[in-house]
Amino acid sequence: MVEIPEHLLLRSAEAKAKALGIPVEQVLAEMRGEAPPVAPAAPPPSAPPSDPAPTAPTATTESPAAPVAETPASPSPPAPTPPAPETTTVSVETPPTEPLTAPSSPPPPASENGERATQVTLRPVAPPEEIPEGVRPQRLLTVVKAKAIQQVKATPTDKVNTWPHLMIAEFSALMVVTAVLIVISVILQAPLLELANFNATPNPSKAPWYFLGLQELLSYYDPQIAGVIIPTITGLLGFMAIPYVDRNPSTKPSDRKFAIMLFTLFLTGSATLTLIGTLFRGPGFNFTYPWADGIWFDDLKDWVHFE
Amino acid sequence: MANGLARLKVKERVEEAADAFRRSSFWESIFRPGSPFKRGYSDSPRNRSYVIMNNVLYHLHPVKVKRHAVRLSYTLCLGGLSFFLFILLTITGIFLMFYYRPTAPAAYIDVEALSTSVAFGSLVRNLHRWGAHFMVLTVFLHMSRVFYHGAYKPPREFNWVIGVVLLLLTLLLSFTGYLLPWDQLALWAVTVGTNMAGFTPMFGNQVKFALLGGIEVTGNTLLRFYVLHVLFLPFVIVIFMAVHFWRVRKDGGISGPL
Numbered sequence: 432m433v434e435i436p437e438h439l440l441l442r443s444a445e446a447k448a449k450a451l452g453i454p455v456e457q458v459l460a461e462m463r464g465e466a467p468p469v470a471p472a473a474p475p476p477s478a479p480p481s482d483p484a485p486t487a488p489t490a491t492t493e494s495p496a497a498p499v500a501e502t503p504a505s506p507s508p509p510a511p512t513p514p515a516p517e518t519t520t521v522s523v524e525t526p527p528t529e530p531l532t533a534p535s536s537p538p539p540p541a542s543e544n545g546e547r548a549t550q551v552t553l554r555p556v557a558p559p560e561e562i563p564e565g566v567r568p569q570r571l572l573t574v575v576k577a578k579a580i581q582q583v584k585a586t587p588t589d590k591v592n593t594w595p596h597l598m599i600a601e602f603s604a605l606m607v608v609t610a611v612l613i614v615i616s617v618i619l620q621a622p623l624l625e626l627a628n629f630n631a632t633p634n635p636s637k638a639p640w641y642f643l644g645l646q647e648l649l650s651y652y653d654p655q656i657a658g659v660i661i662p663t664i665t666g667l668l669g670f671m672a673i674p675y676v677d678r679n680p681s682t683k684p685s686d687r688k689f690a691i692m693l694f695t696l697f698l699t700g701s702a703t704l705t706l707i708g709t710l711f712r713g714p715g716f717n718f719t720y721p722w723a724d725g726i727w728f729d730d731l732k733d734w735v736h737f738e
Numbered sequence: 739m740a741n742g743l744a745r746l747k748v749k750e751r752v753e754e755a756a757d758a759f760r761r762s763s764f765w766e767s768i769f770r771p772g773s774p775f776k777r778g779y780s781d782s783p784r785n786r787s788y789v790i791m792n793n794v795l796y797h798l799h800p801v802k803v804k805r806h807a808v809r810l811s812y813t814l815c816l817g818g819l820s821f822f823l824f825i826l827l828t829i830t831g832i833f834l835m836f837y838y839r840p841t842a843p844a845a846y847i848d849v850e851a852l853s854t855s856v857a858f859g860s861l862v863r864n865l866h867r868w869g870a871h872f873m874v875l876t877v878f879l880h881m882s883r884v885f886y887h888g889a890y891k892p893p894r895e896f897n898w899v900i901g902v903v904l905l906l907l908t909l910l911l912s913f914t915g916y917l918l919p920w921d922q923l924a925l926w927a928v929t930v931g932t933n934m935a936g937f938t939p940m941f942g943n944q945v946k947f948a949l950l951g952g953i954e955v956t957g958n959t960l961l962r963f964y965v966l967h968v969l970f971l972p973f974v975i976v977i978f979m980a981v982h983f984w985r986v987r988k989d990g991g992i993s994g995p996l
Contacts, residue, residue, distance in 0.1 A: 590803060591804075595786070597808050601818050604815035604818065608819055608872070620860070627842075627922060632926065637926075638934075659934070659939065687888060
């Protein structure tokens with residue numbers, strides 16, 4: 432049930448009271464549930480025959496006093512109100528709280544009814560008030576609960592404040608990496624071999640580790656294929672094209688087994704090639720075993736010793 | 739006793755002065771509204787938003803993020819760490835530039851002197867070198883993470899392309915830096931690398947010539963790689979990074995969980 436604001440309730444009560452010609456206080460009391468409500472709240476039509484209420488058969492009458500009679504329909508269970516339209520129904524069994532029933536001693540029902548009817552008819556109908564020029568009289572029909580004017584289409588997602596939740600996670604990750612880097616840098620000296628000498632070619636000559644997979648490929652294929660076509664065509668352009676080739680909209684791993692398989696193949700393949708090129712290639716770029724012949728990779732020279 | 743009282747007084751006075759300074763209009767003018775450094779900062783949702791919005795560094799972030807993004811296990815912070823390592827490499831790199839001359843006779847001597855006779859020189863050089871290896875690794879792992887999450891799917895396709903360019907630029911930055919110590923390792927690694935570039939079909943020799951500034955690795959190559967390493971490539975990568983981060987925000991923030 433919607434909570435109706437006080438001022439609207441008052442306005443509504445005033446309008447109703449004016450229409451029915453009854454005091455505003457009474458309507459208000461009805462609306463607040465202090466006094467019995469009007470006819471609609473009366474028991475269903477099936478009630479009277481089945482209900483052997485003490486005053487039932489004689490208590491009900493059809494009051495012809497049309498609009499005014501609407502007022503105090505009784506909600507009390509024994510009141511067997513017929514299923515007449517609300518404006519024409521008057522219940523006899525007026526509860527004691529009912530302000531309209533004047534001498535509410537326990538007289539016989541019929542007489543009470545008569546008395547009630549007279550009183551109803553006697554009550555002067557309020558004369559129509561003067562309506563000022565240019566003002567259109569209005570009455571409140573109903574109060575509709577307000578809804579947001581904007582239609583929110585996006586479904587709300589579970590979000591947290593960046594500060595502090597994300598910032599703390601990032602800051603800790605940053606601190607950990609800095610700490611690890613400093614420890615590594617204190618322990619491990621970056622390699623610095625002898626001065627560059629064009630006349631002394633080291634054997635083997637190796638590229639930086641991230642190119643060693645390519646250098647490894649070079650020992651299998653023609654340089655144009657291994658050194659240029661594979662890295663630029665498949666490596667660079669192929670990778671850029673991934674989102675335009677893979678049109679599968681799903682991000683679930685179970686829906687994209689083929690894509691994941693291809694990428695994992697690439698990852699393991701390049702990792703294997705890089706490892707072979709780094710650790711298992713010795714003089715003349717021939718195969719060696721790092722545990723037998725040592726590491727032939729100068730980046731690692733100063734800090735990995737297998738011998 | 740008197741000494742203790744005096745010390746207490748000094749302490750009180752310092753505190754008073756600090757408080758007065760924090761009340762001053764100068765201090766107030768430094769920080770934007772909602773800064774935790776401002777007097778009377780309180781932990782409210784509004785201020786939590788202001789902390790992000792009103793800070794030039796933090797406002798790279800949205801005010802709110804999806805809850806799962808906070809879980810470290812989702813992204814492992816790899817993209818952020820790549821960016822952080824780039825900043826670390828910039829700072830250490832600027833330090834190194836003070837002690838380094840990119841000429842064939844001087845480069846090796848400078849690097850050697852840096853390792854032996856400059857305060858923290860060895861540490862900073864090590865940080866720069868291992869940090870560079872780390873960055874290649876984190877960028878690569880970041881790419882793998884994005885692939886496995888399917889985070890390159892619409893509307894993020896183009897950001898993936900930018901990301902691949904960033905990976906290439908990272909590799910180039912690392913590779914150009916490789917030559918700068920001008921030792922045997924640098925010389926022959928770059929010789930091998932540029933020889934690979936020379937196998938480019940049709941205009942291989944031209945590519946190699948442009949990279950080396952000659953037909954083989956010389957002092958010209960050193961200068962060329964130096965300028966590429968400290969100026970040109972960082973300039974380009976910063977532009978691409980800016981677009982990359984901006985697109986992350988515009989394309990709906992960090993990707994959702996699987």
